Amino acid sequence: MAGRFEALPGGGAAVALDEVEISILRSLAVQLLELIGPGDEPAADADPLAALFSEGPGEPPSDPALRRLFPDAYGDDTEELREAASDFRRYTENDLRARKREDALVVVRALDSLPAGAEEGGGVLKLAPDESRAWLGTLNDLRLTIAARLEIADDEESERLYRLPDSDPRKPMVMAYLWLGMLQESLVETLMPS
Template identity: 70%
Template sequence: MAGHFEPLPGGGAAIALDEVEISILRSLAVQLVELVGPGEEPVEGDDPLAALFSEGPSEPPSDPALARLFPDAYGGPEREPDEEARRASAEFRRFTENDLRARKRDDAIAVIRSLDALAAGDGAAALELTPDESRQWLGTLNDLRLAIGTRLEVTDEEDGGELYRLPDADPRKPMVLAYLWLGELQQTLVETLMP
């Protein structure tokens, strides 16, 4: 179980993590929560019906990592969207981004809480996740890889090979190692969730 997720009987997944791995994962998840931010959500206690129809931003984020986490619904990165696609994307974003932002934040907070429960012990610890917790972890691992990959300017599979060949002195090396490690974790977690 060390270093990768394994399926649990009845669903869910388990992994053994040491103190360093717990610390790294927790730090990355906290940074993801900070990156995603609070959004423009209604204040708790507001009218629930009004909250249901609250509007979010209509413009894409200017931060490339956030733009990757909250992409336009119409058009694509390889082509310049026309006016109709921009309008449709803005309308879609207005009614979906707040919910998507809240889900990403909730998933990352769930990861942080599960890691905090492990951090109370010493040395390596076994983390056992329910099927729902596994999906939250999978979402957060994916979001972390997207954000880190954007910062590393990973655009396709060919860029992955360059990452392996970076010299140890390259300042991007720690983020590359995190990116690759998160990819391995994500892959083994996906495999545990497949029937």
């Protein structure tokens, strides 16, 4: 099980993580939370009905990683499609940000729930089915974010990462990207019906 998710009876998944893996995953999830930010959400004391119909941003984010996490729904080939994409973003992005935040918080809380001393030697993390799906979303978001930072747009660019020399300053980020991909793939396999 070391480093790979395995299915649990009755649904869910488990993975053995060492202290370094726990630390890296927690740090990346917290950084993702900071990147996603609160968005243009209404104040906590706002009228619930008004909050339900609040509008988000109409323009794509300027940060390439956020653009990857919150892409336009339609191409921008015509003015009509740009307007449709803007409208779609305005009415969906706040909810999407909230879901991504909730998923990342599930990851942080699961890592924090490992028994005391787990960070010193690692531990086995057991996830319920809903937690597994949240983890899958966050692992995907982390990979998309790192891909944007590494300027990976297609498989060909991804392949060149395997050949980076150890002296390349991007190497640690590349290793995290590849490791997250392996975790994500093993989690997908556990969630697939047999």
